[in-house]
């Protein structure tokens with residue numbers, strides 16, 4: 057697909073134009089473009105631009121909300137194609153996923169959930185603004201192998217530590233691996249709060265989840281954070 061099309065996708069996010077975003081996603085599928093390429097080269101790049109413009113004071117909250125709507129419109133078109141990959145496979149592991157308390161950013165977390173599903177994981181997405189105790193209760197209810205916690209704000213990152221504490225309090229920490237992510241999150245932060253892993257994007261989250269499942273199967277393997 058031409059770089060013009062990716063540029064159009066990117067611009068549809070910056071412009072906050074859901075109709076254009078979804079039309080271009082449809083065109084991409086018709087042209088046989090991998091949904092993940094459309095996301096990475098087009099839409100997510102647009103979100104990155106939006107974040108930069110917001111930080112420079114060139115965009116305001118309503119613009120950022122419109123961009124989020126455009127991103128969701130594109131993802132709605134691409135999701136069924138992405139998920140097709142995940143059918144007819146044995147379950148790779150059970151993941152409870154959510155965005156931490158006080159934080160309503162959902163796009164990255166949803167994308168992680170979609171890719172994990174596409175790669176055979178059974179994902180229970182708890183949504184946004186999820187308290188630590190709820191993560192723990194749902195991890196127990198679904199017998200989760202992995203709990204994934206997203207945070208997009210420097211102020212809500214610390215609640216990732218709270219999720220780990222809730223799992224400890226519930227007596228689940230030894231049975232459940234914890235992975236963390238989100239734009240401000242780093243490998244160093246993951247290590248500091250005692251998470252089992254960090255991934256910078258959705259595809260790396262799949263690789264990490266597979267690695268964590270191996271560690272669960274072979275607890276003697278040294279853990280890599």
Ligand code: B12
Nearest residue numbers: 107111159160162163164204206209210237238239257258
């Ligand atoms: C869209 C957006 C919004 C939308 C969210 C809509 C929605 N439904 O999700 C709205 C408009 C609601 C919003 C609100 C706010 N936002 Co905002 N937002 C963004 C923006 C532009 C894009 C986020 C996004 O969707 N990115 C695209 C996805 C694909 O990327 P991602 O989220 O990073 O996810 C990837 C990885 O991080 C990773 N990942 C994510 N989660 C997880 C989880 C796990 C387990 C793993 C392994 C990996 C992983 O994989 C994902 C896929 O590749 C960012 C800028 C940015 N560059 O991040 C600002 C940004 C995060 N927002 C910011 C701010 C300040 C706010 C507000 C406080 C603004 C305000 N004044 O009210 C509010 C806070 C609301 C709240 N309480 O949560 C700041 C945060 C600054 C900071 N350091 O804390 C940013 C960085 C903008 C900026 N440059 O200033 N926002």
